[in-house]
Amino acid sequence: MEGMEILNALAVFSNYVLVPALTYGSQLALGALGVTLIYGVLRFSNFAHGDTMAFGTMVVILFTWLFQSWGISFGPLPTALLALPFGILVCIALVLLSDKFVYRFYRRKKAAPVIFMIASMGVMFVMNGLVRFIISPKDIQFRDGERFIIKAREFKQMFGLDEGVAIKVTQGITVVIAIVVVIALFWFLNRTRTGKSMRAFSDNEDLALLSGINPDKVVMITWMIAAALATIAGTLYGLDKSFKAFTYFMLLLPIFASAIVGGLGSPLGAIAGGYLIAFTEIMLTYAYKKVAEYMVPGDEWEADSLMQLLSTDYKFAVSFMILLLVLLFRPTGIFKGKSV
Amino acid sequence: MKKLLLSTAVAMTFATTAQAADPVKLGVLLGFTGAIESTVADMGPAADMAVAEVNAGGGILGGRMIEVVRGDSTCTDSAAATASAERLITSDKVSGIVGGDCSGVTTAVLTNVAVPNGMVMVSPSATSPALTTVEDNGLFFRTAPSDARQGAVMSDIIMGKDIKKVALTYTNNDYGKGLADAFQKSYEAAGGKVTASISHEDGKADYSAEVGALAAAGGEVLVVAGYVDQGGKGIIQGSLDTGAFDTFVLPDGMASNKLGEAIGSDLNGSFGQTPGANNAGAQVFEKSAKGFNGTGPFTKETYDAAALIMLAMEAAKSTDPKDYKSKIMDVANAPGVKINPGELKWGLLILANGGDIDYVGASNVELIGVGESSGNYREYEIKDKVMSTVRYR
Numbered sequence: 001m002e003g004m005e006i007l008n009a010l011a012v013f014s015n016y017v018l019v020p021a022l023t024y025g026s027q028l029a030l031g032a033l034g035v036t037l038i039y040g041v042l043r044f045s046n047f048a049h050g051d052t053m054a055f056g057t058m059v060v061i062l063f064t065w066l067f068q069s070w071g072i073s074f075g076p077l078p079t080a081l082l083a084l085p086f087g088i089l090v091c092i093a094l095v096l097l098s099d100k101f102v103y104r105f106y107r108r109k110k111a112a113p114v115i116f117m118i119a120s121m122g123v124m125f126v127m128n129g130l131v132r133f134i135i136s137p138k139d140i141q142f143r144d145g146e147r148f149i150i151k152a153r154e155f156k157q158m159f160g161l162d163e164g165v166a167i168k169v170t171q172g173i174t175v176v177i178a179i180v181v182v183i184a185l186f187w188f189l190n191r192t193r194t195g196k197s198m199r200a201f202s203d204n205e206d207l208a209l210l211s212g213i214n215p216d217k218v219v220m221i222t223w224m225i226a227a228a229l230a231t232i233a234g235t236l237y238g239l240d241k242s243f244k245a246f247t248y249f250m251l252l253l254p255i256f257a258s259a260i261v262g263g264l265g266s267p268l269g270a271i272a273g274g275y276l277i278a279f280t281e282i283m284l285t286y287a288y289k290k291v292a293e294y295m296v297p298g299d300e301w302e303a304d305s306l307m308q309l310l311s312t313d314y315k316f317a318v319s320f321m322i323l324l325l326v327l328l329f330r331p332t333g334i335f336k337g338k339s340v
Numbered sequence: 341m342k343k344l345l346l347s348t349a350v351a352m353t354f355a356t357t358a359q360a361a362d363p364v365k366l367g368v369l370l371g372f373t374g375a376i377e378s379t380v381a382d383m384g385p386a387a388d389m390a391v392a393e394v395n396a397g398g399g400i401l402g403g404r405m406i407e408v409v410r411g412d413s414t415c416t417d418s419a420a421a422t423a424s425a426e427r428l429i430t431s432d433k434v435s436g437i438v439g440g441d442c443s444g445v446t447t448a449v450l451t452n453v454a455v456p457n458g459m460v461m462v463s464p465s466a467t468s469p470a471l472t473t474v475e476d477n478g479l480f481f482r483t484a485p486s487d488a489r490q491g492a493v494m495s496d497i498i499m500g501k502d503i504k505k506v507a508l509t510y511t512n513n514d515y516g517k518g519l520a521d522a523f524q525k526s527y528e529a530a531g532g533k534v535t536a537s538i539s540h541e542d543g544k545a546d547y548s549a550e551v552g553a554l555a556a557a558g559g560e561v562l563v564v565a566g567y568v569d570q571g572g573k574g575i576i577q578g579s580l581d582t583g584a585f586d587t588f589v590l591p592d593g594m595a596s597n598k599l600g601e602a603i604g605s606d607l608n609g610s611f612g613q614t615p616g617a618n619n620a621g622a623q624v625f626e627k628s629a630k631g632f633n634g635t636g637p638f639t640k641e642t643y644d645a646a647a648l649i650m651l652a653m654e655a656a657k658s659t660d661p662k663d664y665k666s667k668i669m670d671v672a673n674a675p676g677v678k679i680n681p682g683e684l685k686w687g688l689l690i691l692a693n694g695g696d697i698d699y700v701g702a703s704n705v706e707l708i709g710v711g712e713s714s715g716n717y718r719e720y721e722i723k724d725k726v727m728s729t730v731r732y733r
Contacts, residue, residue: 015582016555020548027545138378139569141602152583166582237545241574242602246377250543278546285549287536287556306557312538312550313512 004161009294011163015152021275021282023171023240026178029274030233031251032258033185033267034226040202040265041222042103044116049230050252051127054245055094056231057238058135060087061142068144076146076169078239088231095227096220098123107219124249131245140243143170163290170240181232182271185225189267194221202265257319261326263333272334277319285312363407364400364659366391366649367428369439369449369461370642371415375542378569379596380441382636383464384410387438389629390646390684397685400654402692413440416513416542418448425453435659436649437461438642443468443514450480460661462648462668464641467592468518472710479661481668483641483648483705485615485715487515491522493613493717493733494591495530498561501611505533506589507559509550509575511566512539519565519591535559542570547578555584563589568596568637573603580606587611590722595637600725607722611730615641616718617704618732621680625702628682640702641713647684647701648672654691672707674698 031053038046046052063083067073074082102119149172152164189195194217200208201218209215234248241247258277262269287306310318326333368387370380391406399405409432411424421440428434437459440446446466454461455477462481463471469488474480498506508524510516516539524534536557540550554562554575562585566572572594579585580603590599590612600607614637616622625643626634633639649664651671656664671687676696679687687697699705706714720727 016548016552016584020546020552020578020582024546024548136378137373137381139573139598139602164583168581241546241577244569246374247543247545251545254545281546282549282552285553287553289556306536306553308553308556312540312553315544315549316541 005294005297007159008161008163009291011155011159011161011165012290012294015163015165017282017286019165019167019171021279023174024282025275025278026174027233027237027240027274028254028258028278029271030178030181030229030236031255032262032270032274033182034229034233035255035259036262036265036267036270037222037229038226039259040267041198041218042107042116044113044120045256045264046226047117047120047252048098048124048127049226049255050249051124051131051245052091052095052227052230053234053237053251054131054243054248055127056087056091056227057234057243057248058131059090060084060231060235061135061140061238061243063087064142074145077173078143078145078170080142080144080235080239081173084232084235087235088228091231092224092227094127095223098127099219099223128245128249135245137245140238142243143239145169163294168240170236174236174240177232177236181229185229185267188225194218198222254319257323261323261333263335266333266335269333269335276334277322280322281315281318284318285310285315363405364653365407365409365432365434366646367409367411367425367432367434367437367439368646369411369413369421369425369428369437370441371445372410372412374412374414374416375570376415376441376567378598379567379637380415382632382634382639383441383642385632386629386634386639386642387646390643390650390681393682393684394647394650394688397688400650400688401657401659404659406650409434411439413442413445413449415442415445418445421445421449422452425449425459429453429457429459434459435653436661436664438645438649439463441465441638443471443518447471447474447514450474450476454479458661460649460652460665460668462645464645465638466515468514469522470514470518472712476710478665478711481645481648481707481711483644483701483703483707483713484638485713485717487519488522489715490591490613490615490717491519491524492526493715493719494523494563494589495526495532496733497611497613497719498527498563498589499530499532503560504531505535505559506561506563507535507554507557507585508537508563509554509566510537510539510564511571511593512541515593516565519593520563523563523565523591540566540571540575542567544571544574547571547574550575551578551582551584554579555582559585561585561587561589563591564594565591567593568599573599576603576607592637595720595727597635597726600722600727603725605725607725609722611719611721613717613719613733614727615703615713615716616732617716618718618729619680619700619704621700621702621704625681643681644699644701644703644705647681647687648699648705650684651679651687651691651697651699654688669707669711671697671699672705 060083063086064080149167152166155164197213258273262273287308289307413421443466467487510520588610592614595614652664652667655667676698708714717733719730
């Protein structure tokens with residue numbers, strides 16, 4: 001019986017902390033990767049990233065609807081995954097256009113990063129309006145196919161436990177795709193010629209130019225990768241939760257927190273930052289009442305408090321405390337990015 | 341100098357003569373962007389509908405047309421809402437304001453802009469109990485009832501189902517906190533137990549932490565005093581996904597068929613209440629709503645808020661807020677001829693001829709106390725993903 005108790009505690013913990021945090025962390029990590037790449041190569045904080053995610057996702061949704069109207073589906077998986085490549089392409093086109101009409105001008109003038117940042121806020125507002133104009137400000141659910149890999153009730157029956165663990169298809173997809181994308185990105189950055197030239201450009205622009213690296217190409221590739229990452233992150237988030245222009249705009253904050261904590265400009269840091277923010281947010285505000293009840297030996301003990309370290313009201317404060325601590329003691333972030 | 345004075349005088353004469361035919365401007369201050377932008381997408385047109393109806397009937401005060409000027413309240417940003425209200429009053433020169441929408445910004449606009457400028461505000465959707473006692477110089481009215489009443493109704497409904505233990509989550513603003521407190525007070529007085537009362541912020545990326553804490557506290561049902569396209573939905577989705585709760589109590593902010601569309605059949609069996617009355621006016625309104633969803637939350641109240649202002653102006657024979665503010669209660673309540681949506685023209689005609697009206701409107705308007713709706717509620721249950729009426733309270 002004692003062993004069961006521990007398994008039950010583990011199940012509760014997985015259901016309410018581990019699985020959600022892993023999913024949320026992956027979503028943040030993918031978003032933060034895009035921000036960090038732009039920062040590394042183009043040297044500014046791209047405030048339009050949240051709305052780039054919204055734009056890419058919107059295109060994916062439009063293609064999903066088109067496919068659905070044609071009767072195309074992806075079996076148990078969401079149709080949106082089929083639409084994803086098209087969303088990425090359109091999003092790349094838009095981002096390259098914004099570079100051509102906005103950022104290139106400032107690049108030629110060798111403008112200071114803060115000017116780029118302000119320009120990106122302008123781009124943010126334009127994209128913001130564009131998305132609302134095309135697909136409305138409403139909340140849109142575009143997930144189809146199977147909902148669950150395993151339901152809480154099935155889990156209970158399968159293992160004979162009192163507590164269940166639910167894993168959604170979207171959570172599975174999110175983690176799997178995040179891993180695949182990260183591996184592909186690192187392979188690209190470390191093994192290919194273009195990837196290496198990007199890193200060279202990021203490390204030392206003058207040296208990179210001297211050794212004959214074409215800056216326009218590097219900038220273009222960076223935007224393309226950032227747009228692809230944004231679309232993937234946005235679509236995965238939208239599948240798991242739902243699509244709403246306003247929420248995507250709000251996502252910008254935790255994404256930036258992740259990128260900065262990990263070290264701006266460091267892809268590895270972005271991933272670590274994403275998971276760190278997600279896990280601390282959820283773990284520090286989780287009420288450990290049930291877990292403790294299972295863990296403490298003896299049958300009828302009942303905790304009289306929720307055993308919560310911090311009220312969920314402080315969820316946001318947690319990520320900013322981490323941000324503050326990291327910036328105080330390691331201004332370049334955990335993985336030695338660029339100082340802000 | 342003389343020339344300047346002369347031209348000013350001429351200009352002023354023109355201005356005054358032109359004024360008789362000038363349209364009367366009506367401000368509509370709602371959250372066209374921000375946290376409840378999708379709800380307001382239906383509320384804005386509801387105000388337009390009342391105005392269009394009056395204009396089609398020949399306007400007010402012997403032929404003056406009404407012109408709607410919209411302002412964005414953003415629902416959450418008091419500074420932005422205050423700036424919008426100031427623009428409406430000082431630069432657009434509106435004669436009355438329909439709005440604001442969310443309780444927090446409404447309070448800010450009322451105390452900082454409307455009261456100092458002597459402007460009448462009729463809010464269709466600010467339901468915080470705190471607005472009952474706010475110092476308003478008789479300028480503030482609402483066609484929505486206070487949540488003090490909704491809390492009591494919700495407690496009755498839950499107790500009626502013999503549910504004695506609930507978990508409670510609310511959106512962290514004046515609306516959510518006001519409703520949650522009102523409910524908790526009534527429910528505990530009736531012998532119920534609230535295991536945990538946990539706030540949530542709207543527009544956040546993830547609600548796993550809140551769901552986890554609520555699940556740990558436990559309860560037979562989860563009361564969600566939030567917004568349907570915001571955190572409220574996120575919490576319900578998270579609770580269902582993890583198996584934390586199966587049944588939800590859904591007050592007015594959550595009352596929309598969009599919730600069933602988004603969540604699916606798992607929502608069946610959840611229940612709640614929303615302002616609403618079983619009157620003929622509601623059906624007329626829903627049928628004649630064109631280009632927007634007439635069953636959307638607070639659309640009827642918005643139509644009624646606009647109608648009340650226009651009727652009160654006619655009753656007072658003036659568009660000046662200080663003249664017509666005292667007429668709002670008169671046209672809203674008995675005695676008088678009952679006026680439904682679609683009959684605004686007749687209402688105006690009766691008032692023009694010195695008669696009395698009792699505006700019923702789309703939401704069965706009856707203003708009590710300091711000028712707020714007495715509160716008719718529709719108790720509903722989710723069946724087959726849509727809200728189905730149980731009864732009216």
